[in-house]
Amino acid sequence: MKCPFCSSLDSKVVDSRLSEDGTTIRRRRECSECSKRYTTYEKIESTPILVIKNNGNRQIFDISKIKNGIIKACEKRPVSMVKIEKLVSDIEKKVNNTLAQEISSKKIGDLVMEGLKELDDVAYVRFASVHRQFKDINTLMEEIKKLVNKDEIN
Numbered sequence: 001m002k003c004p005f006c007s008s009l010d011s012k013v014v015d016s017r018l019s020e021d022g023t024t025i026r027r028r029r030e031c032s033e034c035s036k037r038y039t040t041y042e043k044i045e046s047t048p049i050l051v052i053k054n055n056g057n058r059q060i061f062d063i064s065k066i067k068n069g070i071i072k073a074c075e076k077r078p079v080s081m082v083k084i085e086k087l088v089s090d091i092e093k094k095v096n097n098t099l100a101q102e103i104s105s106k107k108i109g110d111l112v113m114e115g116l117k118e119l120d121d122v123a124y125v126r127f128a129s130v131h132r133q134f135k136d137i138n139t140l141m142e143e144i145k146k147l148v149n150k151d152e153i154n
Contacts, residue, residue, distance in 0.1 A: 001029060003031040003034065003038065005031065005038070006031060006033050006034040006036075008034065010032040010033060011029045011032055012029065012030055013027050013029055014030050015028040023043055024041050024042065026039060026041055027040045049061040049095060049103060050103075051103060051104070051105050053105050054105060054106070063088060066088060066091055070087060070112060070115075070123075071084060073116060073123040073126040073127040074119070077123050078120070079119055079123060083119055087112075087115040091111050091112060091115060094111055110131075113128055113131060121147050124147070125140070128143055129143075
């Protein structure tokens with residue numbers, strides 16, 4: 001590690017601590033040449049995941065967009081922020097665990113719908129109506145019938 005004061009490449013680590021969220025290591029270093037101390041941070045390098053939109057455009061995966069969509073679908077529903085945060089975290093893990101550099105927005109939407117189906121039927125239908133772009137009321141009714149049939153089976 002290059003010293004910011006004298007540019008020497010020789011230093012020793014005096015102290016290492018894990019950050020609160022566990023994603024970064026903070027290291028206090030001391031330069032062997034000038035004896036000054038400085039702090040460095042070490043974290044895992046992550047390759048950005050690109051989302052392939054329906055029109056073919058690509059943009060960087062942004063978990064906040066998913067969270068906002070889920071919050072909007074759950075608006076005025078008895079779904080706590082804790083459950084929403086858990087769902088968002090689960091989706092983020094699934095996307096990252098694919099190890100792919102690109103993922104379709106359809107696949108992400110399907111993951112959200114899968115999670116919302118477990119949380120709240122109304123939020124699920126709200127999200128599905130946008131994600132699947134229901135063309136008319138009949139398509140919406142078919143989706144609702146599937147939900148009702150699922151509930152009758154369980």
